[in-house]
Amino acid sequence: MLYRALYFLREALKNVRYSKFPTLAAIGTIAISLVLLWVFALLLRHGAKLEQHVNQSMAMFVYLRSATSDAEIKRLATTVRSWQDVRRVRVVGLAEARKESRRLLSPQEAQGLKLSDIPALPYLEVHLTGKQRTRDDYDRIRDAVEAIKKEKAVHSVAYGEREVRLIQAALDVARFLGWTIAIIIAIASVYFTFSTIRLAVYARQEEIEILKLIGATNLFIRLPFYLEGFLQGRAGGLGALLLLKIVENRFLSYLSDVHRLSEGVALTGLGESLYVVGGGILLGMLGSFLSTRRFLRV
């Protein structure tokens, strides 16, 4: 068994010897595509975290007119609580709103100022649920806000819809561009492996013909080429891991030295490393599979 495995490994390495430079190019492209895929995946993962954080801390302020009665405030609070995305509604009366405003003033500004002189409005502090929101969710919230704005007692409504939508749009663009670039580069890396193996197939055409004539099966002939793809992919994966380690070291020291951030963004733990190498193997094997399917008709 081991002898047989070594035979196929020897043949695969022979293929590599036939086309050294294309092999290096294929390994390099696999490594670059994996690094880009990984970095994009990481950015998207952290972008999604940021979006979730914004969602969770998102609050809405429904300012009411100062003459609004307690009963009216209570009714509006009940209406707002009935909205789908509302987690909590805090009712802040006029007196409390003034106290809060005074707390924002400096001691000099607050000196000699009566509470009743401080301009403030009663309001409803609305906390939304922290779930991931879609554009439809935001549209629904906006419709509800527009509806409540029409109430006579409502002075104005403030919430960070625009900021959230901007973050969402930026993430959407990043997602689209990231995946597009990553997929193009992944296709290029598969193509490089495909071409390298095609060269090896052409270089060994006569040998393949002879093997066929003496009774070699399809698998026997193809296995060294699959193994070649596997080796290229694994080398590309390890190369990507090395690049990511370098990026990680530089990036983490940049975060801690320049931005004084101690919580780094881990690029390559053990699990992630296995994903990177596994991804390389997948790309390499895909290239070799497509190439043997196309050029090695046995």
Place this chain on the structure above:
Amino acid sequence: MIRFYDVTKVYPNGTEALKTVRFRVPEKKFTFLTGPSGSGKTTIIKIVLCIEAATSGSVIVGGRNLAAVRRPTVPYLRRNIGVIWQDFKLLDSRTVFDNVAIALEILGASRKEIQTRVTAMLERLGLLQYKNERPLSLSGGEQQRVSIARALVNRPTILLADEPTGNLDPERTFDIIRLLQEVNEQGTTVLVATHDPMILEAFDYPILSLRDGEVTTSPRPLAADLEEEP
């Protein structure tokens, strides 16, 4: 046994290589297949090896009807047929030993078995001293012996030779045919395609003669057991 029954072969370009050919090569017999270039000798060998398929008629090799052989099983059929080519078809990137060993590698033989059987075969053919040489460093006759060693090492029941002496001088030619004679004496069916009259005169074996894709009158009366019963 090899049996062709009303076999016709028309290539895609319209060339009719075989025209209702009917013959039988009995088991463990030595037979010459002769005829001028383009008479259909190589087509017969290609059909036996499943490189080409007969357009019509039936071909039986070792008891199997080739029309019923599915493509994935062709390699297993070929393993029972040793082939020797005029151009030797040796792998120049491998040593003599590895060229012979490859026939056993594809069978999944163990390292020990490969070592034993290849060494014995090289010794039998007088090639042991060249086992680490590359084929191109050997003479034509020696290269053909390596090719024979590869064809025989997995003990095939049938040995086909397509102009095996085409590239050799007369002395080497007779050496090779005598070697094939020995192989036949040990029980292997041997079919040798040649258009060399010297060989046909020197060795007294049945001759299957072809011309323009048809079996014709033989230079020597065809042995009765080569004729296909109607």
